[in-house]
Amino acid sequence: MKYLILTASLLAISAGAAAAQDVVRMGTEGAYPPYNFINDNGEVDGFERALGDELCARAELTCEWVTNDWDSIIPNLTSGNYDTIIAGMSITEEREEVVDFTQPYIPPASSLFMALSEDADLAGGVIAAQTNTIQAGYIAASGATLIEFATPDETVAAVRNGEADAVFADGDYLLPIADEDADLMIVGEPVQLGGGVGMALREGDERLAAFNAAITAMKEDGTLNALILEWFGPEAATW
Amino acid sequence: MFEYCTDPSTLDTARWFGCYLTNGAHMLFYQSFLVVFALLAVTAPVSLAFGFAAAAASRSHVPPLAWAGKLYTAMVRGVPDIVFFLFFVLVLDQAIEYARHRISCPDWTDPIRQGANFLVCPEARTPAGNAPQWVHEAYGFALAVFTYAIVFGAFCGNVLFGAMRAVPRPQLETAEAYGMSRRQVFWRVLVPQMWIYALPGLSNIWMILIKATPLLFLLGIEDIVYWARELGGSRTSAYQYPHPDWRFWYFLGLLVFYLCFTRVSEIVLGRLTRRLSHGQATAAGEELRKAAA
Structure with a gap:
């Protein structure tokens, strides 16, 4: 009987793992309002939370939010602790050498x-x-x-x-x-400074195309501009 | 938490603080105290076990065992804690991933070290890339606990080794004269009597261990220092509860917490010393005997 329960629970766990196969771990800093911050309920909040959730919904990905200190945010991406950086990171040539950026979602500010x-x-x-x-x-x-x-x-x-x-x-x-x-x-x-703010993924990650497509779609239907104005105020640069 | 908390900007000071101190982020702050207690609760017995093993090995008559015990205590004690914490956790993490990589992906040809990157095959990633967040956190915590245990085990090892040598030699000789084997002398005479000699050293290590818990923050664990800094930082009205830089008050709170905690520890350890001194051939034991007579 004990073994039966054990096997059943192991099966349940592995079934859960299979369902969670496509979890994208979204890495952010959580200390840079209004881009991203930890809100009063202790959750990740801000422009990038709203944007990231929308991008994941459009790309049909399950996303989970993780915070990491800024100064180790790129090494922790490349070593696989999470799958994306969405943390107000400007696209620069130096960073392009170690990670792949999506197209910018905030114009150079x-x-x-x-x-x-x-x-x-x-x-x-x-x-x-x-x-x-x-x-x-x-x-x-x-x-x-x-x-x-x-x-x-x-x-x-x-x-x-x-x-x-x-x-x-x-x-x-x-x-x-x-x-x-x-x-x-x-x-x-x-x-x-910089070439706009984009999302960073590990080099060669095939999910880059899905995120790029979602950003393009959001730029075209105006939802991205609306989001920028909502979080950065009416004078913010839009697309 | 309370019903009137829906719009904090309209509240008077007392209620505002009532709401502020019970919001979700503060609840996580209070929970992080449990992380500290959990660390202590696991680390203290594990490092005592490591220390005991090291001390017993150092006394061994088998040379390699004695060398291993002495090398461990000498080496770990000689390296600054902070270097050890930053270095060892990384090495341990990479060693685990490398071992799993060799086992599960023998056909992998890409180099693992690429510049600053350490890239093993996806199956070897620890914890798995798609594991839920709590698994990642538990793994990080386990690495931290293990590192603490190694470091403080070395200090315990040194204290216990000294304590074992402090047990009066005639006690052991008497036991041998009664025909006990080396093993019996060790377990029945030496170990029960050494604790009173070890206690001052061990209580010192316990105090240092308490004071070392904020190092968890360096290992990326969301402990009380992380939350104190996070919550104390100044807040604009993008937050529900805007306030200026209050880190001073949060860190003052941590100071009070640590002072109270070490004071309580002192009291408990004082009582333990008294209890262990009963019937011992030490000055404290002699005093207890005279007081009773």
């Missing part, structure tokens, strides 16, 4: 500086940026001193407590913060 005062020294001062971002690369190549942080929130905290003169990040991330905090303001000129 401006990166902005945010500081405590208008006369912050952007050219030669201390600028905070998140590790391994295109913004960090840009600052490192400029004359300013770069300090890097693991999370976006820490880059903003560094400006608030005076450790950095300014923070350099995606405008869509900084604008809501600058709007709500009277002390912080956007300074300097916007900078255009």
Whole structure:
């Protein structure tokens, strides 16, 4: 009898595994509102959650959300801990060498500086940026001193407590913060970086075509633009 | 949680905090304390077992066994914890995948190491790529527990080895004189008496183990440090409960938690020492005997 139950439960487990064959694990950072963040219920939320769920529905894939620290998000994709990165990641040549990107789902957007005062020294001062971002690369190549942080929130905290003169990040991330905090303001000129935001998959993953087709469909029927306006505000760049 | 929580922006301060501290993310934060307790509950006995094995091996009269025991304690104790945690977990994970790869995909021709990538065949991936999220989390936790056990096992091994040598030699000689074998002397005389000598060292290791639990965060496990940082970060009104940077308060909470936890541990270990001192030929045992007489 015991064996019967054991066999039955083993069968049930293997049947479950067979049904779960097509689970796509969607890797995101969960710390970059409004792109992706952990909401008050402890779930992944944000523009990319809404987009990813819609893409999976259109491509008829079962998706599961996983969070991972930003600075190890690419190695964990290539070593197979999850199957996609959908985390506000700009398409760049360096990243193209190790992963495959879908077509962009957000047009190239401006990166902005945010500081405590208008006369912050952007050219030669201390600028905070998140590790391994295109913004960090840009600052490192400029004359300013770069300090890097693991999370976006820490880059903003560094400006608030005076450790950095300014923070350099995606405008869509900084604008809501600058709007709500009277002390912080956007300074300097916007900078255009990267080739738009896309989803990354392991090189040679055949699901790339399905996601690309779903993104194309969403661009054509206007649902992608609607989603961008919903999460990034009426002034966001659309397709 | 409460019915009035549907629109937090209209609430007064007390109710706002009532809702805030009971929302879904905070529930996950409270659950993560269980992760810490689970880690301690599993790691403490396992590392004690590792340590016991290492100490017993170090005393062995078979040279390779003695070398293995001594090498283990010396090597692990000599490597900084944080290096060991970051290095060993990765190596263990890759070793498991490599072993499974050799067994299940003998015909695989692609190189496994490609630059920074470690690519084994899909069947060998541990846990399987399509396994549910909890399996991935449990696997990560198991790797972490095993690593903690190895590290703290080495420290326990050293303490137990010293404790075994501290048991008065005449006790063992008397047992031998009664005709006990080496095995009998070890299990019936040495082991029961060594604990009181080991306890100060072991309680020290327990304290260090408690303090080492935040290292879980480094291993990518969503422990209390992860959630304290996550929840304490400043929130815009994209969230239901916007607030400024509150990491100070969250980490202060963790500080209080760890202080209380170590204090309770101290009290319990103090009582245990008293109990184990009964009838022992130590200063504490002598004091207990005099107090009773």
